[in-house]
Amino acid sequence: GAGVSQSPSNKVTEKGKDVELRCDPISGHTALYWYRQSLGQGLEFLIYFQGNSAPDKSGLPSDRFSAERTGGSVSTLTIQRTQQEDSAVYLCASSLIGTGNYEQYFGPGTRLTVT
Amino acid sequence: RKEVEQDPGPFNVPEGATVAFNCTYSNSASQSFFWYRQDCRKEPKLLMSVYSSGNEDGRFTAQLNRASQYISLLIRDSKLSDSATYLCVVNIEPSNTGNQFYFGTGTSLTVIP
Numbered sequence: 001g002a003g004v005s006q007s008p009s010n011k012v013t014e015k016g017k018d019v020e021l022r023c024d025p026i027s028g029h030t031a032l033y034w035y036r037q038s039l040g041q042g043l044e045f046l047i048y049f050q051g052n053s054a055p056d057k058s059g060l061p062s063d064r065f066s067a068e069r070t071g072g073s074v075s076t077l078t079i080q081r082t083q084q085e086d087s088a089v090y091l092c093a094s095s096l097i098g099t100g101n102y103e104q105y106f107g108p109g110t111r112l113t114v115t
Numbered sequence: 116r117k118e119v120e121q122d123p124g125p126f127n128v129p130e131g132a133t134v135a136f137n138c139t140y141s142n143s144a145s146q147s148f149f150w151y152r153q154d155c156r157k158e159p160k161l162l163m164s165v166y167s168s169g170n171e172d173g174r175f176t177a178q179l180n181r182a183s184q185y186i187s188l189l190i191r192d193s194k195l196s197d198s199a200t201y202l203c204v205v206n207i208e209p210s211n212t213g214n215q216f217y218f219g220t221g222t223s224l225t226v227i228p
Contacts, residue, residue: 042202042221043159045215045218091158104161104204105161106158106159107158109158
């Protein structure tokens with residue numbers, strides 16, 4: 001079946017511009033996660049959605065970052081007034097919440113470059 | 116203190132060698148455990164879940180030690196294609212912020228011909 005998809009795959013933007021990143025989770029997956037990964041670094045948690053609500057926004061680095069999820073499916077991560085330190089790969093993952101082990105499945109990521 | 120800690124390596128091993136990675140976690144309420152593999156400039160991909168009784172998938176064996184709060188991954192007969200970064204992942208649910216996954220920073224493995 002279809003996996004997690006993200007768009008765009010690459011985004012180059014000028015400092016100060018706003019960007020919007022999109023994530024399409026696996027159909028039926030109720031949980032959705034955003035992470036970012038800078039070159040050679042580990043994953044940095046940003047935000048988690050359960051359905052359309054976000055119980056944990058603790059990882060958002062600043063108020064320039066926001067995310068929403070509608071219809072329990074697609075999610076968008078918006079970065080306002082981008083800065084060079086925002087350059088990273090933004091990864092989305094989805095998971096089926098239930099009993100027992102449930103794994104996260106990742107999308108291919110959006111590589112953001114702020115010039 | 117980090118939720119999940121791994122030795123970053125790098126581990127450089129010859130083809131055919133056996134290599135083991137350990138990972139420790141700090142929260143005793145952790146419920147689910149996984150190993151992911153991440154190739155250079157790619158997204159993490161699930162390698163295997165780790166079950167309480169330990170589990171094996173071909174050349175890969177995962178173990179969980181709840182008393183000491185660590186999980187391990189053993190790779191036998193290493194192949195060149197095993198070269199990657201291996202991420203240890205711990206899940207805690209429920210928590211006061213709902214379901215949460217914690218990732219280690221990864222252990223780098225290079226298998227040398």
